[in-house]
Amino acid sequence: MAASPPPNAPPKSILKKTNPPPDVPSALELTGLTRAQAAQLLTLSKKELKPPIPIETFELLSASFPSSTPPSPDDVSLLLSHLPEFSPSEYLDLIDERNCLNHCGYALCSKPRRNFPGKVKIRPSGVAKTADLNKWCSDDCALKGMYIHVQLEHPSYEWVGDKGEMKVKIRLREGKDKEKEKGSADELEKAVAGLSLDGANDDSDKKGDDAYQKKQQAGRLAVERNGMNVDRVEVRIGEKEITQLPTAPTFSNAQGGESDAHLMVEGYKIGSKGKKAKNTEGESEDDDDDDFIPSIRVESLNYGKS
Amino acid sequence: MADDFGSTSIHDKEVSRLWRAWRTIHEMVADRGYELAEEEIKMPLEAFRTKFTAGDGSPNRSMMSFSARPSAAMNKKFTPPPTASNPDPAPECGPIWVEFCPEKSSIGISVMKKFVEHCSANAYKAGILVTAVALSAQARKVMTVTSQYTLIECFLEEDLLVNITHHDLVPTHILLSREEKAALLKRYRLKETQLPRILQKDPIARYLGLKRGQVVKIVRTSETAGRYASYRLCV
Ligand SMILES: [Zn+2]
Numbered sequence: 001m002a003a004s005p006p007p008n009a010p011p012k013s014i015l016k017k018t019n020p021p022p023d024v025p026s027a028l029e030l031t032g033l034t035r036a037q038a039a040q041l042l043t044l045s046k047k048e049l050k051p052p053i054p055i056e057t058f059e060l061l062s063a064s065f066p067s068s069t070p071p072s073p074d075d076v077s078l079l080l081s082h083l084p085e086f087s088p089s090e091y092l093d094l095i096d097e098r099n100c101l102n103h104c105g106y107a108l109c110s111k112p113r114r115n116f117p118g119k120v121k122i123r124p125s126g127v128a129k130t131a132d133l134n135k136w137c138s139d140d141c142a143l144k145g146m147y148i149h150v151q152l153e154h155p156s157y158e159w160v161g162d163k164g165e166m167k168v169k170i171r172l173r174e175g176k177d178k179e180k181e182k183g184s185a186d187e188l189e190k191a192v193a194g195l196s197l198d199g200a201n202d203d204s205d206k207k208g209d210d211a212y213q214k215k216q217q218a219g220r221l222a223v224e225r226n227g228m229n230v231d232r233v234e235v236r237i238g239e240k241e242i243t244q245l246p247t248a249p250t251f252s253n254a255q256g257g258e259s260d261a262h263l264m265v266e267g268y269k270i271g272s273k274g275k276k277a278k279n280t281e282g283e284s285e286d287d288d289d290d291d292f293i294p295s296i297r298v299e300s301l302n303y304g305k306s
Numbered sequence: 307m308a309d310d311f312g313s314t315s316i317h318d319k320e321v322s323r324l325w326r327a328w329r330t331i332h333e334m335v336a337d338r339g340y341e342l343a344e345e346e347i348k349m350p351l352e353a354f355r356t357k358f359t360a361g362d363g364s365p366n367r368s369m370m371s372f373s374a375r376p377s378a379a380m381n382k383k384f385t386p387p388p389t390a391s392n393p394d395p396a397p398e399c400g401p402i403w404v405e406f407c408p409e410k411s412s413i414g415i416s417v418m419k420k421f422v423e424h425c426s427a428n429a430y431k432a433g434i435l436v437t438a439v440a441l442s443a444q445a446r447k448v449m450t451v452t453s454q455y456t457l458i459e460c461f462l463e464e465d466l467l468v469n470i471t472h473h474d475l476v477p478t479h480i481l482l483s484r485e486e487k488a489a490l491l492k493r494y495r496l497k498e499t500q501l502p503r504i505l506q507k508d509p510i511a512r513y514l515g516l517k518r519g520q521v522v523k524i525v526r527t528s529e530t531a532g533r534y535a536s537y538r539l540c541v
Contacts, residue, residue, distance in 0.1 A: 055451070058444050059415055093443045100414025100442055 053090050057082055061107055062097040071108040076172070079107050084168040088152045095135055095145060104137035106145040108172070111137040147173040159217070317363040324365050324406070325354045327466035331404060331436060334513055337471065339380030340402055346372075367406040373430070375401050383483040400431025406463075407437040418445040425456045432457045432515070436466065459515060470509055477526040479510050482537075487521045490537060504538040516540040 061082060066075040086094065095105035104111050114137055116130040136142040148170060155168040263269050332347040349357075358366050376384070376399045384399040386392075403425050409417055418441065425433035433456055441449070441460060449458045470476055482490065491498060498519070504511050506518060516522065520540045528534045 052447075055415060055444060055448055062414070063416065089443075096412075096442045097414050097444055100412040100445075101416065102411070 050085070050087065053082075053086060057085075058094060058097050061094055062101055062103065066108050066110055069110045071110075075108065080170055080172075083148060083152070083170045086152055088149060091149055091152050099135055104141050105135040106137075106141040107148075108144075109137055109141050111141075113137055144173045147171075317359070317365060321355055321359060321363070321365050322351060323463060323467060324358075324367070324370075325349075325351050326468070327406075327436060327463045328354065328370065330466040330469045331434065331461070333469050333471075334466075335374050335402060335404065335434075337513070338402075338515055339377050339383065339399075340374035341377045342374050367408040371403070371405040373401055373403045383481075386484060398431075400429070402432040402434065403428065403430040404434045404436065407435055410438050412439055413437055413441045413445055415442070415444050415448055418448045422448065422456065422458060425458065430456060432459070434459045434461060436461050436463055438463050457515070457517075459512070461512075465509075471513060476510065477524050479514060480523045480525065481514055481516065482521045482523055490521065498539055501537055501539040503541045506540055511540055 061079065065079075066072065068075070083091075094107065098105050098107065099113060102112050103109075104113050113134055116133055118130055120127050121130050121133060133142075136145060151170050152168065157166040158169045160167040260269060328349070329347065332342055336342045336347055355363075358370055360366050376397065380399060381397040385397040386395045388395055405421060405424075407413060407417065407421075418435075421433065421435050435458070437460060440462065446460075449460060471479075487498075490496075498521070501521065504516070504522060506512075506516060511522075514522065518540055522538050522540065524536045524538060526534050526536070
């Protein structure tokens with residue numbers, strides 16, 4: 001018979017033994033990140049995920065904008081200050097919003113948009129939907145408007161300010177009339193001036209403090225690259241003097257007067273190159289052998305004789 | 307066509323379409339539980355034409371707006387249960403304002419803002435804007451941003467030409483009150499996420515103006531089982 005339990009023992013549970021439930025891991029633990037990493041991720045996401053453009057900005061840039069015709073420099077700078085924040089689709093929304101108010105889709109144009117009837121229109125460049133054409137007052141404005149859209153879709157960034165913020169670079173397209181006036185050479189010159197780091201040579205359209213800022217930035221960049229502001233090696237580029245008149249090549253003076261010299265490119269004949277090269281190589285090897293062995297023979301013979 | 311009265315006006319088609327939208331929106335507002343007069347809901351086309359068209363037969367949309375108050379039954383349904391801190395809770399529904407937008411080319415931020423401002427200035431708890439054309443993306447945003455204060459909904463005239471709930475294959479949807487929903491979950495020992503779902507953008511959900519978390523009872527007639535009810539949670 002089983003022994004009865006000692007009277008002092010506590011009553012034994014008949015339920016299955018269960019392990020204490022494990023501590024429920026927090027969301028932080030589940031992701032495997034430390035608190036610092038999570039905080040970093042949060043700030044990063046705030047910085048990287050662009051907040052949507054506020055509706056007030058849309059209202060500002062669509063209703064009665066620009067304030068004058070032609071647009072004042074204030075209007076241009078206002079637009080350029082807002083545009084880098086836009087995503088491509090938000091920019092299309094802006095065009096839409098301007099169209100709702102019957103304005104031309106290009107933000108610096110104060111004309112009403114055009115109103116072609118029908119669904120499609122045949123133009124010299126092809127067939128176009130009138131819905132697309134009616135977003136603008138003219139083809140010129142369409143080009144200018146979409147020029148901005150392309151820059152937002154394929155952004156090139158520039159550094160802005162001392163905090164090292166990156167900003168999408170937006171340039172406005174010059175109008176047709178202006179382009180004709182200035183000419184493409186002038187355009188190119190301007191583009192090159194924009195590329196150079198020190199703003200010394202594009203002071204034509206930039207203010208003095210802007211040029212100064214650029215110079216400062218160039219200095220900072222030099223320090224970043226070299227470790228300190230060192231003097232650079234002076235490089236002079238000289239012109240090669242030509243003393244005699246150049247002469248055209250003739251068949252007789254090229255490659256020792258070979259008949260197929262005109263087919264040679266830098267000494268090689270195209271097409272038959274592989275085959276010929278092999279042959280000549282083989283021959284030369286043979287020649288070498290021939291030259292080598294008889295010479296030994298001759299030498300040995302001579303040696304024996306003497 | 308049944309509503310073709312042989313008039314030669316060029317606006318005839320537009321007026322009859324508008325009349326259909328007018329009927330559907332009235333039926334919808336009535337189905338949601340607001341009080342509307344029978345003669346307003348069932349206005350014949352001729353009466354509609356004389357009331358809302360200008361001399362040349364063109365419809366006058368700006369005259370077509372109307373408001374409605376929630377019925378006693380609706381007030382009861384939308385009143386949260388009294389608690390110790392709030393023994394006499396106010397119903398969560400209020401008067402509704404319905405407007406037909408006269409804009410015909412495109413609807414931008416300004417039109418939408420004006421509508422929202424009108425609704426909040428006159429203390430409407432809900433507003434429905436019926437438009438002939440789609441809203442711009444940013445106007446849609448205005449609608450959702452301000453929806454915490456006043457519930458704004460938008461319908462296209464095109465979507466209101468027929469009342470979908472009158473279709474033979476659309477079963478009856480009934481919105482459950484808060485207590486009914488709690489009772490349902492208790493009765494079947496469910497969490498609300500365990501219910502089948504219905505999308506907020508579902509045409510019926512839009513018709514009833516369902517909000518996230520509300521439950522509809524769907525009553526179908528079955529040849530073998532008679533009537534049979536199922537429930538869906540709006541997500
Ligand atoms: Zn324009």
